[in-house]
Amino acid sequence: MTGASRYVIGIEGPAVVVPARVAAWLDARANLSALRMKSRGADPEVDDVLLGLRVAALAWRTSATGSAVDPEPEVPRESSQWLSTGQAxxxxxxxxxxxxxxxxxxxxxxxxxxxxxxxxxxxxxHYRAARAA
Structure with missing residues (x-):
């Protein structure tokens, strides 16, 4: 199985499996945290799915940074928060x-x-993980 079909599962109704790296990508670029807060309580299933995406995203970020807990936010310094093309x-x-x-x-x-x-x-x-995939 290749392409999108490998992420679709279910006999009684299709469902999509979202890898943790993709959940982290969606969380960062689609601002899922804001969506989760805005839609909280409107639909319990949506609440659960958005929370599941958040948990998966945090788990992937933890594994990507190698720490068992969320790292403390770094003091914003240009050299630590942002990389030049050469550093990347x-x-x-x-x-x-x-x-x-x-x-x-x-x-x-x-x-x-x-x-x-x-x-x-x-x-x-994200780029490193996408290249490895």
Missing amino acids: ANLLGITDRAVRLAIREGRLVAEQVAGRYRISRANVE
Whole structure:
């Protein structure tokens, strides 16, 4: 089984299995926490599914950082929160040029500040996991 069909299960009604890495990606980019808070109590099944996605996302982030508990938020420093393309390239084991190409092709999320790309550590981890998959 390949593609989307490998995530669809169920005989009595289809359901979708969401891998923890994808749950973390959705949580970060679709702001699922805000959606979960806004829709709380409207539909118990939706509440449960959104909470399940949040738990899976946190579990993946914990495994990606290697810590058993949520890490304390770092003091926002440019060098710790954001990476340059060169720093991301070193972490990923690829060239700076390959990082910029991944950004242009939309495979790696980055922000452009004063003409330079800034990449969050979480986005580097998402990109690393997607490459490994």
